[in-house]
Amino acid sequence: MSVITIERKVLEKNDVIAQQNRNKFKLKNRFVMNFVSSPGSGKTSVVEKTIELSKGNFRVGVIEGDVQTNLDAERVSKFNVPVVQIVTNGGCHLEANLVRDAYKNLENEEFEVLIIENVGNLVCPSNYDLGEDIKVVILSTTEGEDKPLKYPAMFRNAAVLIINKIDLIPYLDCNIEVMKKNALAINPQLEIFEVSCKTGEGLNDWINWIKKKIEKL
């Protein structure tokens, strides 16, 4: 019997491609955000609102990830921005190679901000670097204030937390202060935005934050 030392990361192949993606994004000076959340939190609505409010501020390109259908890409394409759909056919997360292939169709388009909308899932996407600058985790008030504690890896790895559907707070038992406290216990550096894609509340702060990020690039 002999023992062979390996010492390799299981996801090293993904990490290598993610780094190549990152280099490609840098070449074009693009700010890249990976949107992650559970299904139904309003990821696509935040994408739509970000595009809508970006007019005159910055241009957006979108990679849509879904398990099935290209419904999200159809929603986004109404805004006349470059968009590519990835259908994972059952896969529960996006991987760097899928983003690499999708980006080939976007590379020569004109935009400063790339949004990658991941598959709705608060577990698996946290393991896979796609080459993004930051992860943005979206959590809606209907999901309850305990989610950051239940899915710590995702909240620990994100730079931004968008709390969506704040217009529903009067009808829910959700205590948004507890939600924020829980999120900050997992990740004290989190930048938090409280928004409603329905009423538009809070979204200007989010857009201004992106503008500042791009200015620094």
Added chain:
Amino acid sequence: MHELSIAQEILNIVKNSIPSETQKLKSVKIRVGKLSGILIDSLKFCFEAIINDTEFSGASLDVIEIPIKISCAECKTDTELNEPIFICPRCNSFNVQLLAGRELEITEIEVED
């Protein structure tokens, strides 16, 4: 949820690491951090399933679970955490760095000579 694709990646790396095709794989040792989002039982189940009826059939997946460990920048103490609440238990500071807990690595394999 993605343990099957993780098991597949492990097997790919293992295949490329066995010196000779004639050597039978006995075990694979991996390190899995408590914050890696991996269900160990599920990963073992998937690994067993994909090696079934292959030349690797019967090989075991030995998992070393790595606890979450933080280092406090204020009181300079390193602590292992049972829960992923990133506050120094000694001085209650939020100013902590994650030292361990995100691992997902293959450390060694054992083959018959």
